Amino acid sequence: MAIIGQLILAYLAVLGFGLIINIPHQALNVAGWIGTITWGAYLIVQAFDGGVVLGSLIGSIGIGVLSSIAARDKKMPAIIFNIPSLVSFVPGSQAYQMVRNFALGQYRQAVSFMLQVIMITGAIALGFLLAELLNRLIAFGRLQWRRHQIKQS
Amino acid sequence: MTTDELIIATCLKAGKIMVENGSEISRVDDTMMRIAQNAGVISANTYVTITGVMMSIQGRNATQIAAITQRTIDLEKVAQVNQLSREFAAQKIDLPTLQRRLNSLDQASRSFPLWLQLVGAALVSGPLMIMFRQETINTWPTVVIGTLGFLVYYLLNRYLKIKFLSELAAALFIGFGAEWALQIGWGTNVNDIIIGSLMPLVPGVPLTNAVRDTLAGNFISGPARGVEALLSAAALGFGIAVVITLA
Structure with missing residues (x-):
């Protein structure tokens, strides 16, 4: 039950961020679904004690690949799908704790939270890079498949 | 305006709208080159940064710069420029129409109130x-x-x-x-x-x-x-x- 609740919340949050940055209304639903699916993947990683960093990496790979597929399908730029879907992966809680501990002078905790923020952000960036690699592979595979089809006919 | 100048002006307008509204640079580059190619220019050079867009045609006497002073976030406009570029590539609209549509897109307000x-x-x-x-x-x-x-x-x-x-x-x-x-x-x-x-x-x-x-x-x-x-x-x-x- 809690998991279904989380997935609904993820959908709503992505929809909300889509409204703020004004993505085309035809794209809102698809972006919401990408956010929901990738948040589900994140929750699965959490269920196996994979940690926040690995979860964010898997999530951002999913976002990169699914956005590219949605972009090709809907004929819209990929950023329209991947920026809103990413909103649930932003390390907002850790970033806030970092600022709070710095302001209160508790530098040891502050640095620990800062490292978490850097690691999560790095994982998301690496995830995008890996997703780009997968996208190129998918495009290459499609091209080869089409060539194969043409040769046979 | 000569054809070269019109092509560059149109590409710059498209690039400017995209950068101003939060597109990534490689997409802006790609769209400008596509518009230029579909308008019949093969050897165009574009230089896109987030504070300005430049474009020239190799070997011709035409270069223009568009400065970008303010940036907002409105991905709908990025998608619209993309759509217009596709329509131009499919030869549904011609170059002056493309420029006119880009200008009216630039004036348009956000779709979500x-x-x-x-x-x-x-x-x-x-x-x-x-x-x-x-x-x-x-x-x-x-x-x-x-x-x-x-x-x-x-x-x-x-x-x-x-x-x-x-x-x-x-x-x-x-x-x-x-x-x-x-x-x-x-x-x-x-x-x-x-x-x-x-x-x-x-x-x-x-x-x-x-x-x-x-x-x-x-x-x-x-x-x-x-x-x-x-x-x-x-x-x-x-x-x-x-x-x-x-x-």
Whole structure:
């Protein structure tokens, strides 16, 4: 039950961020679904004690690949799908704790939270890079498949 | 205007709209080159940064520059330019029509009205607070303060046009609002309310584009956007830090 609740919340949050940055209304639903699916993947990683960093990496790979597929399908730029879907992966809680501990002078905790923020952000960036690699592979595979089809006919 | 000049002017207009509204650089480059190629120019050079767009045609006497002084986030316009470029490639519209449509697109206002954006802010702040903190007691204070915080940011940004100052003011408002909610017994945890309420203001577009631009090899725009995102984050963090120190 809690998991279904989380997935609904993820959908709503992505929809909300889509409204703020004004993505085309035809794209809102698809972006919401990408956010929901990738948040589900994140929750699965959490269920196996994979940690926040690995979860964010898997999530951002999913976002990169699914956005590219949605972009090709809907004929819209990929950023329209991947920026809103990413909103649930932003390390907002850790970033806030970092600022709070710095302001209160508790530098040891502050640095620990800062490292978490850097690691999560790095994982998301690496995830995008890996997703780009997968996208190129998918495009290459499609091209080869089409060539194969043409040769046979 | 000669044909060369018209081609360059149209490409620059498309590039300018895309950069102004938050597209990544490699897509701008790609779209401008496509428009040029479909207009019959094979050897065009484009140079796109987040503060200006330049274009020339190799071996001809035509070069133009478009300066970009202000940037907002409106991905609908990016998608529209993309759509127009596709229509031009499919030869559904000709070059003067493309330029006219781009000009009217530039003048057009956002498709989502303010109240819908406020609904968006409410949807971002409440659900994300529950997802991050796994509790529901503070949902309503978070939704209300998050929405009002976004409204403060929106109004200040519209009339003052200084993004970082608006973010700072919104962060101060959110911080004091959360403290106030705690004092009248509406919320139970200041941290959770602040975390949720700040989420609509997170610089998601500059951050994502910074990563994408840097990975694509645009070493001028990528780090510049990183600085933009960092300044936004610093403005938000500083506003919150002031509240925490005072409270």
